[in-house]
Amino acid sequence: MTGNAHDDGPQAWDEAVLDLYARALREGHVPAAPASAGATSLLRLGLLHPALDDPGRLEPVAPHVALHRLLRASAERVAEERRREERLTEALEPLLRTAGPDVPTTPLIALHSGKERIGRVIDEAMTDATELLSVQPYSSYLNPDPTLHEPALRRDQALLDRGGRIRALYQHTLRHAPPLTARYERLTGDVEARTLDEITERLVVVDREVAFVPANADRSAALEVRHPALVEFLATIFDRLWRLATPMYPRAVRRPTLNGVTPRQRAIAALLVEGHTDAVVADRLGMNVRTAREHIAKLAATLGSGSRAQLGYLIGKSGILDRDG
Numbered sequence: 001m002t003g004n005a006h007d008d009g010p011q012a013w014d015e016a017v018l019d020l021y022a023r024a025l026r027e028g029h030v031p032a033a034p035a036s037a038g039a040t041s042l043l044r045l046g047l048l049h050p051a052l053d054d055p056g057r058l059e060p061v062a063p064h065v066a067l068h069r070l071l072r073a074s075a076e077r078v079a080e081e082r083r084r085e086e087r088l089t090e091a092l093e094p095l096l097r098t099a100g101p102d103v104p105t106t107p108l109i110a111l112h113s114g115k116e117r118i119g120r121v122i123d124e125a126m127t128d129a130t131e132l133l134s135v136q137p138y139s140s141y142l143n144p145d146p147t148l149h150e151p152a153l154r155r156d157q158a159l160l161d162r163g164g165r166i167r168a169l170y171q172h173t174l175r176h177a178p179p180l181t182a183r184y185e186r187l188t189g190d191v192e193a194r195t196l197d198e199i200t201e202r203l204v205v206v207d208r209e210v211a212f213v214p215a216n217a218d219r220s221a222a223l224e225v226r227h228p229a230l231v232e233f234l235a236t237i238f239d240r241l242w243r244l245a246t247p248m249y250p251r252a253v254r255r256p257t258l259n260g261v262t263p264r265q266r267a268i269a270a271l272l273v274e275g276h277t278d279a280v281v282a283d284r285l286g287m288n289v290r291t292a293r294e295h296i297a298k299l300a301a302t303l304g305s306g307s308r309a310q311l312g313y314l315i316g317k318s319g320i321l322d323r324d325g
Contacts, residue, residue, distance in 0.1 A: 017041050024048060024060035032058045045070070108227040111215060118212070118222045119151075125206045125224075126155055130164035133238045135203040137171060137286065153186060160189025168193045169241055171286035172264065175248045184249045194245030197267035198284050200237070208235045261320045265299040268292065269315045 020038040024030045029051060030039065039058060042048040047066050051057040112118050126132065156166055166187070174180050175195045184193060202219065204212040211234045215221035225231055247253045258266065264285075271281045282292035296311075303318055305311035315321065 021047050021060060024058065025063070029057040029059045032056050106226060108225070109230075110224040110226075111221060112224060113221045115220060118219075121222075121224060122204060122206075122212055123151075123155055125210050125212075126159060128162075129159055129206045130162055131205075131207050132156065132159055132164070132166045132168075133203075133205040133208075133235060134167075135169045135200050135238065135241070137199050137202060149183060153183065156191070157187055157189070160187060160191060163190075165190040166192070167238075167242060169199055169238070169245055170195050170248065171199055172197050172246070172267075173286040175246075175252070181249070191249070192247070193249040194242060195248045196241060196245045197264070199241065203234060203238065205231065205235050205238060208232070211235070258320055259318065260302045261299065261318075262295075265295055265302070266320050268295050269299060270321055272296070273312050273315050273321070 017038040020030060021042055024042075024047075030048070032039070032050060032055065039048060043058070045066070046069055047061055048058040049061060051059045112121050160166065166189075168191075170180070170193060172195045180193075184191060201214050202212075206212075208231060209226070211225045211231045212222050213225065213234070215223050225234070257263070261269070267285055268281055271284060276284070278289055278292050278296065281296075282289045285292065299305075299315075300311050303311065303314040305314050
């Protein structure tokens with residue numbers, strides 16, 4: 001048999017190839033030149049061979065002979081794979097016995113690409129989970145489509161039904177968003193949400209055993225972190241932010257106004273004295289630039305400022321940024 005007998009995959013047995021072989025059997029031969037793709041396949045499979053007395057013809061091999069050769073080649077490949085399996089087992093079995101209990105069975109850090117893939121991996125991590133900590137800095141929850149977050153709602157409710165707890169952090173700009181409030185009202189169990197002026201990038205911590213963080217700016221890639229020290233570090237960051245945050249659900253707490261300056265304006269003031277532009281202030285506090293400028297104008301009016309430079313001085317003098325003020 002000529003050629004590589006193992007190149008007899010499904011692509012080699014399409015209808016055109018079989019028709020050409022059937023024609024060769026009926027007519028006793030087919031032209032050798034110009035050689036078609038089908039003829040090339042049949043030569044490789046050993047179903048045709050050049051005629052001894054005429055190089056311009058290809059003659060068929062009897063089907064029962066060709067079948068016997070192909071089956072024998074297939075059996076040889078199976079036997080070779082079994083020998084390969086035996087060699088692999090021989091090489092690795094001693095290592096299986098000597099590997100210590102601390103050898104990780106899953107990667108300590110893994111990269112996942114594609115938002116659907118990331119969602120599936122988080123779902124798998126939450127299959128039997130009893131605690132979910134999350135930081136959600138994005139406004140996708142403002143989408144009015146009630147079906148958009150149905151899978152996440154079902155997943156979260158399943159965790160709560162197991163007696164688990166959910167803690168979530170958002171920015172203050174979302175605390176009065178009806179879609180977000182409605183989402184939590186549909187959940188039953190130990191679930192709480194709080195808000196901060198500024199929060200970190202998205203963070204998901206499951207059972208303090210695995211964490212997920214974005215791996216790029218558009219969140220189309222994520223890192224799955226299972227290193228105990230890193231997961232503990234991320235969970236500790238969450239805990240500290242949680243203690244600083246203002247309750248939003250199930251009991252909303254109103255943040256106090258100080259000397260006519262609202263909490264939002266105080267957050268803006270803190271960024272202004274650091275020298276940030278309006279655009280940076282807006283981005284860090286989760287609002288658009290126009291809204292940020294309106295708050296800055298109101299703050300300036302409250303403090304009696306006539307210029308941006310004077311505003312910074314008056315913010316410092318007013319004491320509104322003092323922790324105990």
